Amino acid sequence: MPNTNPFSFLSHECAIIVGKVAARAIRFLGYGLGSNLPGKLANKISPKLLPYLSAKIQGGIIAVSGTNGKSTTSGLIASILNTAKFKIIHNKQGANLYTGITTCLIDNSDWLGNIEADWGIFEIDEAALPQIARQTNIDYVIVTNLFRDQLDRFGELDTTFQLIKQGIEFNKSKTILNADDPNIAQLVENNVEAYYGIKKLSNQSSVSDSEIRELAYCSFCGNEFKYNQIFYGQLGDYYCSNCENKRPNLNIFADNIHVLAQESSFDLWINGNCLSINLKLPGLFNVYNALAAASIAHILNVNAETIKHGLENYSTLFGRSEKIVLHNKTILIQLIKNPAGASQTVKAACHDPNARIIIAINDNLADGRDVSWLWDTEFEVLSKHTNEIIVSGKRCYDMATRLKYAGVPEKNIIVKESLKDALLFGIDLTNQNQTLWILPTYTCLLDLQKIVKSLGYSLSGT
Amino acid sequence: MNNDLKTGTTNLRIAHLYAHFLNIYGDKGNIIALVKRANWRNIDVEVVAIDLNQKLDYNYFDIFFVGGGQDKQQQIIASDLKSHGHGLKEAIASGAVILSVCGGYQLLGHYYRPHQGADLEGISLIDAFTVAGNKRMIGNVVIERENGLQLVGFENHSGKTYLGKDVKALGKVITGNGNNGEDKLEGVCQAIGSGFVYGTYLHGSLLPKNPHLTDEIIRCALRRRFGEINLTKLDDKLETLAHDKALHFQA
Ligand SMILES: [Zn+2]
Numbered sequence A: 001m002p003n004t005n006p007f008s009f010l011s012h013e014c015a016i017i018v019g020k021v022a023a024r025a026i027r028f029l030g031y032g033l034g035s036n037l038p039g040k041l042a043n044k045i046s047p048k049l050l051p052y053l054s055a056k057i058q059g060g061i062i063a064v065s066g067t068n069g070k071s072t073t074s075g076l077i078a079s080i081l082n083t084a085k086f087k088i089i090h091n092k093q094g095a096n097l098y099t100g101i102t103t104c105l106i107d108n109s110d111w112l113g114n115i116e117a118d119w120g121i122f123e124i125d126e127a128a129l130p131q132i133a134r135q136t137n138i139d140y141v142i143v144t145n146l147f148r149d150q151l152d153r154f155g156e157l158d159t160t161f162q163l164i165k166q167g168i169e170f171n172k173s174k175t176i177l178n179a180d181d182p183n184i185a186q187l188v189e190n191n192v193e194a195y196y197g198i199k200k201l202s203n204q205s206s207v208s209d210s211e212i213r214e215l216a217y218c219s220f221c222g223n224e225f226k227y228n229q230i231f232y233g234q235l236g237d238y239y240c241s242n243c244e245n246k247r248p249n250l251n252i253f254a255d256n257i258h259v260l261a262q263e264s265s266f267d268l269w270i271n272g273n274c275l276s277i278n279l280k281l282p283g284l285f286n287v288y289n290a291l292a293a294a295s296i297a298h299i300l301n302v303n304a305e306t307i308k309h310g311l312e313n314y315s316t317l318f319g320r321s322e323k324i325v326l327h328n329k330t331i332l333i334q335l336i337k338n339p340a341g342a343s344q345t346v347k348a349a350c351h352d353p354n355a356r357i358i359i360a361i362n363d364n365l366a367d368g369r370d371v372s373w374l375w376d377t378e379f380e381v382l383s384k385h386t387n388e389i390i391v392s393g394k395r396c397y398d399m400a401t402r403l404k405y406a407g408v409p410e411k412n413i414i415v416k417e418s419l420k421d422a423l424l425f426g427i428d429l430t431n432q433n434q435t436l437w438i439l440p441t442y443t444c445l446l447d448l449q450k451i452v453k454s455l456g457y458s459l460s461g462t
Numbered sequence B: 001m002n003n004d005l006k007t008g009t010t011n012l013r014i015a016h017l018y019a020h021f022l023n024i025y026g027d028k029g030n031i032i033a034l035v036k037r038a039n040w041r042n043i044d045v046e047v048v049a050i051d052l053n054q055k056l057d058y059n060y061f062d063i064f065f066v067g068g069g070q071d072k073q074q075q076i077i078a079s080d081l082k083s084h085g086h087g088l089k090e091a092i093a094s095g096a097v098i099l100s101v102c103g104g105y106q107l108l109g110h111y112y113r114p115h116q117g118a119d120l121e122g123i124s125l126i127d128a129f130t131v132a133g134n135k136r137m138i139g140n141v142v143i144e145r146e147n148g149l150q151l152v153g154f155e156n157h158s159g160k161t162y163l164g165k166d167v168k169a170l171g172k173v174i175t176g177n178g179n180n181g182e183d184k185l186e187g188v189c190q191a192i193g194s195g196f197v198y199g200t201y202l203h204g205s206l207l208p209k210n211p212h213l214t215d216e217i218i219r220c221a222l223r224r225r226f227g228e229i230n231l232t233k234l235d236d237k238l239e240t241l242a243h244d245k246a247l248h249f250q251a
Helices: A009-026 A037-045 A049-054 A072-085 A098-107 A126-135 A156-171 A284-298 A304-312 A341-350 A380-384 A396-405 A418-431 A442-454 B028-041 B071-083 B085-093 B211-226 B237-246
Strands: A060-065 A087-092 A119-123 A140-143 A174-178 A192-200 A226-232 A235-239 A254-260 A264-270 A273-279 A319-325 A329-334 A355-360 A387-394 A413-415 A435-440 B010-018 B044-050 B061-064 B097-101 B111-113 B126-143 B150-163 B169-177 B187-193 B197-201
Touching: A009 A049, A009 A098, A037 A049, A037 A098, A049 A126, A060 A072, A060 A126, A060 A156, A060 A442, A072 A087, A072 A119, A072 A284, A072 A304, A072 A319, A087 A098, A098 A119, A098 A126, A126 A156, A140 A156, A140 A284, A140 A304, A174 A284, A174 B044, A192 A284, A226 A284, A226 A341, A254 A284, A264 A284, A264 A304, A273 A284, A273 A304, A284 A304, A284 A341, A329 A341, A341 A355, A341 A380, A341 A435, A355 A396, A355 A418, A355 A442, A387 A396, A387 A418, A387 B187, A396 A413, A396 B028, A396 B237, A418 A435, A418 A442, A435 A442, A442 B111, B010 B028, B028 B097, B028 B211, B044 B126, B071 B085, B085 B097, B085 B187, B085 B197, B150 B169, B150 B237, B197 B211, B211 B237
Parallel strands: A060 A119, A060 A140, A087 A119, A140 A174, A174 A192, A192 A254, A329 A435, A355 A387, A355 A435, A387 A413, B010 B044, B010 B061, B061 B097, B097 B197, B111 B126
Antiparallel strands: A226 A235, A254 A264, A264 A273, A319 A329, B126 B150, B126 B169, B187 B197
8 A cells, every 4th residue: 555654544444433433323323314423533533534435436436516406416326327236335315525425435335444336426515526526536527507506605606617627627537517508518628428408498398587597608709608498597508699609519418308297208318319218306407417317327338228217216315306205195395405496496396286385494504594595586486376385494584575575475375483383284284186395495404304204204215 | 745646657667787697696686676565556667677788768767776796797797887877877866766786886986996906997976995805794784774774684795895984874784794894884875966876785685674675765766756755554564574583693
């Protein structure tokens, strides 16, 4: 081992033991998932633990970054690669900072630090990507999109753009890029293994003009891009009116897309072959997640049938379009965290004629402390929703006010400060043939997880 | 002279400057609040988005709104805004209202001085200037106005704005940083002729949770063409709850 400290492997072993013991203690005592603290402690003992352990993954590391869709995309990749009989490790609890990735590696190693895995699939926070890339060789970086997100935490969009770029360039990682997002498509020029996107949309899902969209400029001449068609936000089929620059040719794309209430169907084109896919996930944003997952699977030589099977049999993560049954009622939980994603989720809920809706907003650090984003989110579609809408969380009155100004009749806005009360009330209102959609911010989702458990529902993956 | 409103007799005209470029922290919420609170009183509202290089009829509009943007967008619009400087000054002197938030607010002063590079020239509508600071001021804000009413919002800026000694601030800082984190002042609220200039770092969005300020701006803007008008009282239960809760948030 080319290391100057002859005892460093001992400090790695010691760190692994501490990490593993901490993880067991936290989980045994019911203090939570223990998906960060074990890694944090272990890193204190051995700061080089992450590079040490990650180097033991045989095939390499696949990172998923970008504003929205990280969890579901990496979940879909895991589903396909599992179907393809690869042995994988995956930070499926969504702990996507340095300590979270370290914890995931400790969990998947034995007590001596051996790891048996073909691929590591890690969703990685945009701001954490450069730091992690400096410590470990990331083979593939998938970038989903770049929307404004928690500006109090991430700063401006340009800053996030630069962080992702640094993260990619440090190891000259190969990339898989969303071609429909002009900022992502122009992120790097070299080592792009695939561009994915949507061929076109029929008018069923046209975009409202009032939707806020990031401006995108041609990297050749600086002109603002124009669009043949916008799919949502700034995602679309764009071109520069001043020079030849336009959306890259799509290597992997979706066409003939039908977005239904809680699922969607589309044709998935890979290298001229067409697969028809029925995805059990709502909203157009999940079509993008499926495209990203199919792209990397194809690059790893997974065959078409396995890709189809992996996508269609994906079982969701808690809070990412997951459906659960509680007190005989169907509940669909979809995390919301920024205007682009939340607008799509609200739209998907409105698309469901049998939807009952709870919206839960907190303003803790992990949610973004600034709730201005509620005003950039298209809640106006809810003015046509005829049922009551329940709002909860620390910022329930901000949300209630938002709904009032979105045109929801005040008598239909029900405020329940306690999330548990909101949930129980929502379950009561929901009929057997309806679905209770819950749209929580991140820390509301964590609370919800505990509440649902206390009501007797056993969660997958915990 | 007080007029009570009849349907269709009054209307409000809002120019939303650079809506396409400056829309960063829920600026849209301010427009929504103005429109809704006017509509609920049977006042029709026309909102016109003004883009770069577009002609602006200064005499036509009652309210001009300029929001905040990212650095790049702010640089793009600065010189265009400068071309409207004179027109805006006259419009406000003759009774119009301008409301500006964050980046838009900074450009109403003489200049914005970045860490590096040339100053970004403002329109000198108010005697104020802004310099780039070293730390970002982020968090909840509560300010108190001269009339005792409180405004709540969220700030996120590194620019430090300093008002000239004859310029009136929007309020005194109770929680948070305000204009520069030093003199305990926040924003600007300055009469020019018969019109008003409002500028602030508060978003959140600003107007929905501060309905008293929204109504003040509407009343002020209507005065130009319709004289003094009694605005019907609205049921502000939800807005007031949101406002009052925010008074107790940590900075
Ligand atoms: Zn160009």
